[in-house]
Amino acid sequence: MTQGARPPRRATTIAEVARAAGVSRQTVSNTLNAPHRVHPDTLARVTAAIEELGYRPDQSARSLRTGERRIIGYLAPVDDPFDPNPLMAGFLEALVDAAGTEGHHVLLVRPAPGAERARAAIDELVAARQVDGLVLADVLPDDARVAHAARAGVPFAAFGRTGAQLPQHWADIDNGAAMADVVAHLAARGHRRIGFAASTADLPWLAARRAGFHAEARRLGLDVVRARSAPGEPAVAALRTLLRGSERPTAVAAESDLRALDVYEAIRAEGLAVGPDVAVTGFHDTPLCRHLHPALTSVRLPLRAIAGALVRRLLAQVRGEPVPAAGETLATELVVRASSA
Amino acid sequence: MTQGARPPRRATTIAEVARAAGVSRQTVSNTLNAPHRVHPDTLARVTAAIEELGYRPDQSARSLRTGERRIIGYLAPVDDPFDPNPLMAGFLEALVDAAGTEGHHVLLVRPAPGAERARAAIDELVAARQVDGLVLADVLPDDARVAHAARAGVPFAAFGRTGAQLPQHWADIDNGAAMADVVAHLAARGHRRIGFAASTADLPWLAARRAGFHAEARRLGLDVVRARSAPGEPAVAALRTLLRGSERPTAVAAESDLRALDVYEAIRAEGLAVGPDVAVTGFHDTPLCRHLHPALTSVRLPLRAIAGALVRRLLAQVRGEPVPAAGETLATELVVRASSA
DNA sequence: CTGTTAGCGCATTCAA
């Protein structure tokens, strides 16, 4: 048993509305795009007809005429499925909402891996005029996507800092300051010897967190206990070594929530209690934090504010409005839970 | 210091390509849309010109002419940020890839909460002709979105089963069979007394998992240990009660990976070891599973296959091709890890 | 096999 598609009900056009309201097509157009130029009575009549017929301008026709697509392209980073970017889901939601507020939709683009494919994807979008601009996430200082978007003349805004020589259409958090908040929080709780659970990944945001951690610890005169992990040693084993030393830290800050899982495990394996014996903090404030036992203190990212800033900057460019030449840094929030209370 | 938008480089049009190649616009169009109708020599010349000028058809113009938008709308479920749908991110990636294979992009739509708003969002998309069809996720048997999409005549495909009285354009996993796999796996490992960690949420997929669990346990003659949790009692407390009983289960299946975290905690709190003392399994195979200690056995969903099936069914409708009237059920895969090995 | 004509639905001229 099969069934074909339903007959595509022809949608109402501006002409039908005009006829129904007894006006010209132009007046209908004005009713929608320049209501102040229409006589109140006419306006009411036309509005009623629009409502009645469920008329909405065909976005393709409108785009063809105006050049506005009312769509923002989101160039998604290609995630490692084993260590997904925890921002992806939450940031996307925030982005969709922020765009929606401005009457725009979000189009998802996921180029195949490689800078070349990313460039091709951008060229496709631009040449086919499918989007008004781009939002880029996980931007590196020397990002091929940013360079190419700038060269191609596509308006864009980036989550993450671009290099000094590139256009400064970005918004980001201050990773160093966020980590300093964590250290200050631990110091205020009386911790004097603290450790840091980091990966070896060479990413700018992780480097900034490490730097912020060490700078603030130094400023506050705290002892930083360093893990001496053998090359290739599993993360948990290295952390256990850290905890077994004669100068065991009373708190460990992790560079991410997922890494905090390793810290939890190491602490338990050493027969200690997370919280009372060793405080732990994470980064990202993923939903996981609330589900852990004890619940994990973490750094919450202002995803809605970031998305809002990016959309604002992007659309300002699209509309030819002046855009601040410098990037924008937004404040994080430390969410204290039982793991460090 | 401010800077305006870059001058929007006028994109190449079909006329420019035609002039460059010394042919008519129509021949350029044919080169792209019906190459077999063009003489090989001409084809080569036109293709070269297209390449040279970086020409891509303006999608708005093409859409206006053909009615094809080459965009699929994804009506995202509105997630509870505290308990996010773990499918969201992974499924979206799979959907974008599947759509891309068919030359389509994915447009994200996130209506405000409430059936009324979802209906309005669908009407907007349809009236503005922004998408060729819809993919709906987290579909309930009696889903307002499905009913409305069907009524509005928009082609759609749903991740999740629709009610029998609704059009059967869906793909889904067999939650009951997946859970039966889990039980069979535990039985094969020698477990004879098993428990189930469930929420009280009344969602069809969860109900199916519960039913599958009990049916298979009965079939294999296993003892099912039920938790007798007081109303309002925290999940972990209830699980500890379960583990403290005289007939302690040697394995506990959780309805989701996040819930397995509670099981882990309860087992540890009772001084037992996850794995050796009590085996644990999850559901969804989120990235979390690999990061837990011990790593969590879980049910992997065939997200790419589901996305592929949905896109195929959706585009078949769009193109007026026959579509199987029944839904499609895809097989899950049990990923065995240390928590139950 | 290739060129010409026409019109998709809209917003922006210009004219009344």
Place this chain on the structure above:
DNA sequence: TTGAATGCGCTAACAG
């Protein structure tokens, strides 16, 4: 304030 004409870029029909 309203109406009539024009063309955005493309492809489907038809003509050559």
